[in-house]
Amino acid sequence: MGSDQKMRIKEWLKENRARGTRLLQILVQEGSTRGNESGAQAIVIEKCRQLGMNLDIWELDGDELSKHPAFFCDRKDFTGNPNVVGVLKGTGGGKSIVLNGHIDVVPVGDEKYWGDDPFSGRIQSGRLYGRGSTDMKGGTVAMLMAIEAVNALGFRLKGDIIFQSVIEEESGGAGTLAAILRGYRADGALIPEPTNMKIFPKQQGSMWFRILVSGKAAHGGTRYEGVSAIEKAALVVEKIQELEKLRNQKISDPLYKTIPIPIPINIGKMVSGQWPSSVPDQAVIEGRMGVSPEETMEQAQKEMEACIENLNQLDEWFSLHPLKIEWFGARWIPGRIDEEHPLVKVLKESFQAVKNTAPVVEASPWGTDGGLLSTIANVPVVVFGPGITVTAHDANEHIELEEVFAASEIIALTLMEWCGAAD
Amino acid sequence: MGSDQKMRIKEWLKENRARGTRLLQILVQEGSTRGNESGAQAIVIEKCRQLGMNLDIWELDGDELSKHPAFFCDRKDFTGNPNVVGVLKGTGGGKSIVLNGHIDVVPVGDEKYWGDDPFSGRIQSGRLYGRGSTDMKGGTVAMLMAIEAVNALGFRLKGDIIFQSVIEEESGGAGTLAAILRGYRADGALIPEPTNMKIFPKQQGSMWFRILVSGKAAHGGTRYEGVSAIEKAALVVEKIQELEKLRNQKISDPLYKTIPIPIPINIGKMVSGQWPSSVPDQAVIEGRMGVSPEETMEQAQKEMEACIENLNQLDEWFSLHPLKIEWFGARWIPGRIDEEHPLVKVLKESFQAVKNTAPVVEASPWGTDGGLLSTIANVPVVVFGPGITVTAHDANEHIELEEVFAASEIIALTLMEWCGAAD
Numbered sequence: 001m002g003s004d005q006k007m008r009i010k011e012w013l014k015e016n017r018a019r020g021t022r023l024l025q026i027l028v029q030e031g032s033t034r035g036n037e038s039g040a041q042a043i044v045i046e047k048c049r050q051l052g053m054n055l056d057i058w059e060l061d062g063d064e065l066s067k068h069p070a071f072f073c074d075r076k077d078f079t080g081n082p083n084v085v086g087v088l089k090g091t092g093g094g095k096s097i098v099l100n101g102h103i104d105v106v107p108v109g110d111e112k113y114w115g116d117d118p119f120s121g122r123i124q125s126g127r128l129y130g131r132g133s134t135d136m137k138g139g140t141v142a143m144l145m146a147i148e149a150v151n152a153l154g155f156r157l158k159g160d161i162i163f164q165s166v167i168e169e170e171s172g173g174a175g176t177l178a179a180i181l182r183g184y185r186a187d188g189a190l191i192p193e194p195t196n197m198k199i200f201p202k203q204q205g206s207m208w209f210r211i212l213v214s215g216k217a218a219h220g221g222t223r224y225e226g227v228s229a230i231e232k233a234a235l236v237v238e239k240i241q242e243l244e245k246l247r248n249q250k251i252s253d254p255l256y257k258t259i260p261i262p263i264p265i266n267i268g269k270m271v272s273g274q275w276p277s278s279v280p281d282q283a284v285i286e287g288r289m290g291v292s293p294e295e296t297m298e299q300a301q302k303e304m305e306a307c308i309e310n311l312n313q314l315d316e317w318f319s320l321h322p323l324k325i326e327w328f329g330a331r332w333i334p335g336r337i338d339e340e341h342p343l344v345k346v347l348k349e350s351f352q353a354v355k356n357t358a359p360v361v362e363a364s365p366w367g368t369d370g371g372l373l374s375t376i377a378n379v380p381v382v383v384f385g386p387g388i389t390v391t392a393h394d395a396n397e398h399i400e401l402e403e404v405f406a407a408s409e410i411i412a413l414t415l416m417e418w419c420g421a422a423d
Numbered sequence: 424m425g426s427d428q429k430m431r432i433k434e435w436l437k438e439n440r441a442r443g444t445r446l447l448q449i450l451v452q453e454g455s456t457r458g459n460e461s462g463a464q465a466i467v468i469e470k471c472r473q474l475g476m477n478l479d480i481w482e483l484d485g486d487e488l489s490k491h492p493a494f495f496c497d498r499k500d501f502t503g504n505p506n507v508v509g510v511l512k513g514t515g516g517g518k519s520i521v522l523n524g525h526i527d528v529v530p531v532g533d534e535k536y537w538g539d540d541p542f543s544g545r546i547q548s549g550r551l552y553g554r555g556s557t558d559m560k561g562g563t564v565a566m567l568m569a570i571e572a573v574n575a576l577g578f579r580l581k582g583d584i585i586f587q588s589v590i591e592e593e594s595g596g597a598g599t600l601a602a603i604l605r606g607y608r609a610d611g612a613l614i615p616e617p618t619n620m621k622i623f624p625k626q627q628g629s630m631w632f633r634i635l636v637s638g639k640a641a642h643g644g645t646r647y648e649g650v651s652a653i654e655k656a657a658l659v660v661e662k663i664q665e666l667e668k669l670r671n672q673k674i675s676d677p678l679y680k681t682i683p684i685p686i687p688i689n690i691g692k693m694v695s696g697q698w699p700s701s702v703p704d705q706a707v708i709e710g711r712m713g714v715s716p717e718e719t720m721e722q723a724q725k726e727m728e729a730c731i732e733n734l735n736q737l738d739e740w741f742s743l744h745p746l747k748i749e750w751f752g753a754r755w756i757p758g759r760i761d762e763e764h765p766l767v768k769v770l771k772e773s774f775q776a777v778k779n780t781a782p783v784v785e786a787s788p789w790g791t792d793g794g795l796l797s798t799i800a801n802v803p804v805v806v807f808g809p810g811i812t813v814t815a816h817d818a819n820e821h822i823e824l825e826e827v828f829a830a831s832e833i834i835a836l837t838l839m840e841w842c843g844a845a846d
Binding site for chain 1: 627629631632633640641642643644645646647648651653654657660683684687689690691692693694695696697698699700701702703706709710711713752787788789790812813815816817
């Protein structure tokens with residue numbers, strides 16, 4: 001690709017920045033929490049139509065999907081909230097790409113922590129605010145504007161672009177799974193989740209566990225007659241921390257070199273006891289286990305189960321009142337692509353061309369739909385996008401507009417290189 | 424008192440055991456949880472009337488009571504659920520006694536753990552089942568049958584008997600406080616709480632605390648960016664356990680010699696976190712602090728506050744995000760009487776006469792209304808009764824009928840000796 005083409009893409013994005021910003025704003029204003037995705041999808045559909053894409057809009061079939069082993073979803077009804085795929089056929093002879101973004105956003109949480117309406121789309125000091133701005137409507141707009149730039153400038157690509165706006169990423173990936181089972185495949189895939197412009201060839205997977213700890217009730221005044229489930233739960237937490245340490249010691253991948261705990265095990269919740277004057281007879285611990293890109297979900301699961309079983313054998317109380325572990329809720333399969341894969345190479349070069357500096361390449365600390373695409377569909381996936389994780393699920397979520405358009409430019413250059421520009 | 428009198432009391436109680444059992448049964452069947460005390464009080468009132476007592480039946484005045492520093496009660500409305508006091512005037516020249524029992528019972532808890540209706544009053548293998556049987560309607564019936572035995576046998580006492588059936592013991596003692604403020608005093612008081620026939624000249628007090636622990640939220644995949652409130656709460660639990668140890672090391676009273684932890688601090692509840700994939704940013708710990716009969720509530724409170732303040736100073740995180748402690752809910756003032764007090768002596772001798780063995784004398788592991796009577800009204804109190812603590816607040820609460828009537832006999836002998844039989 002010539003520097004002239006690059007320059008035209010940069011110029012076009014600059015000229016059309018207000019339109020792109022407005023697109024992001026209305027997308028954020030259409031708050032698309034779980035079960036309420038249709039309004040935002042309608043905006044995406046209209047944009048795809050304007051871009052001349054072949055549209056495929058369908059509702060997920062829960063009964064059908066539930067037969068698949070990678071369906072981890074407790075949603076029963078998908079009526080009225082479709083998945084959207086828009087395909088731009090290439091002229092042929094090039095490599096195809098899936099551009100995947102999720103339209104669902106996490107709940108706003110306690111509104112009192114927001115300085116404003118959580119779906120305001122307010123712009124201030126170069127930032128756009130609102131739930132979903134960073135995670136990941138900013139990324140979706142970056143993709144759509146990249147496609148539009150290429151289109152508008154009259155560049156024709158050899159490979160197909162398969163743009164996907166899916167539901168359910170935040171709850172385990174049923175939307176992307178449905179797109180895979182519908183047959184969508186490509187030579188590579190890009191998911192612009194909020195990586196803070198880092199390139200993530202590998203993504204950590206994760207799954208949720210629940211551990212039930214038994215104690216023995218007694219009056220608080222004779223607490224020595226009982227067994228405190230809180231004290232016993234502390235042993236479980238300690239044991240899990242040991243397991244986390246052991247698992248992380250085994251990780252030598254340089255992609256993790258700056259990450260303090262590559263695959264953390266997070267204890268997110270603990271509930272025990274009902275009455276100040278009683279010895280608590282049960283504790284429930286819930287957490288998230290990080291899964292390395294180099295292992296399967298099953299391997300990680302077995303390590304945790306062995307750890308709990310070990311505690312059941314070592315501790316006298318647990319040997320009589322064994323801990324129980326359950327795996328529940330959503331899970332995200334880890335994903336990986338070789339760091340030398342041509343898609344990573346093209347993306348790195350595009351980044352260098354736009355930013356005049358080398359990108360940071362790391363492993364992601366969280367799962368994305370990339371795990372499903374790479375594991376189930378065998379599509380090489382790289383995750384790269386604007387927005388920063390730290391604001392993603394928090395109050396006052398926002399995104400730097402500058403980065404949205406820098407990402408858009410990088411994606412446009414990547415499309416040109418990867419799919420190949422026809423003469 | 425002659426052995427003939429003792430024998431007649433024993434005989435009378437044997438002959439009237441079926442009636443006493445029936446009284447306990449209907450009292451248990453009138454489940455008198457908080458706010459529903461009137462049905463059981465009606466049975467008590469009728470019994471007092473039959474015994475020829477001067478009845479004083481009144482509803483607590485929450486507004487008036489709330490001015491008293493020992494009123495620890497969140498109940499707003501006492502309408503329709505009265506306190507009951509029945510007085511039998513003595514012939515004069517003897518010592519008076521308060522016989523105090525509470526009519527309120529704790530909630531039944533989860534009914535699935537009960538083998539039967541929680542208010543069945545079922546009798547099986549010499550035990551009577553139901554919420555309140557042990558705590559403490561068995562004790563109330565033991566008192567009433569003791570009074571009836573003395574009456575029926577024509578013994579006239581010199582001192583007054585002030586029988587009290589109070590509400591609210593389980594929630595901080597507002598019923599007994601009201602009886603004190605109404606002017607009832609005596610030379611001694613007996614409370615037949617379920618001591619398993621042990622004599623408790625001292626009673627542990629207690630109060631509830633709540634500690635708020637701050638953490639810092641973060642995504643579980645980058646948990647090193649957050650501060651886990653669960654991990655910080657573990658430090659608080661550890662520190663409280665140290666305080667418990669220090670406080671108990673100071674206790675040398677021989678009454679505590681067989682008790683593993685004389686004044687425990689029980690952590691009864693811990694709630695932290697909302698989401699498996701997030702680092703929890705708050706934890707709430709609730710517990711019960713035991714108060715020694717040799718200290719005041721304020722002294723105990725200050726020790727706990729100093730312990731928390733100390734942790735706030737030592738721990739870097741807490742120095743910036745200090746722990747907060749609140750005192751809430753009910754409290755029970757500790758109580759004590761000298762082990763050589765004549766009332767204890769009379770009770771011990773009565774026990775010996777009935778049981779042909781010396782009683783166990785200990786300090787109680789929980790508070791009773793005795794703390795209010797001894798501290799606020801300056802009435803020497805001893806706690807002694809049938810029933811065992813371990814079933815008191817649990818499912819399938821029950822009492823050994825044999826012990827109810829043994830206690831009744833011991834109380835009858837105590838009345839004869841303490842109040843003095845007129846010629």
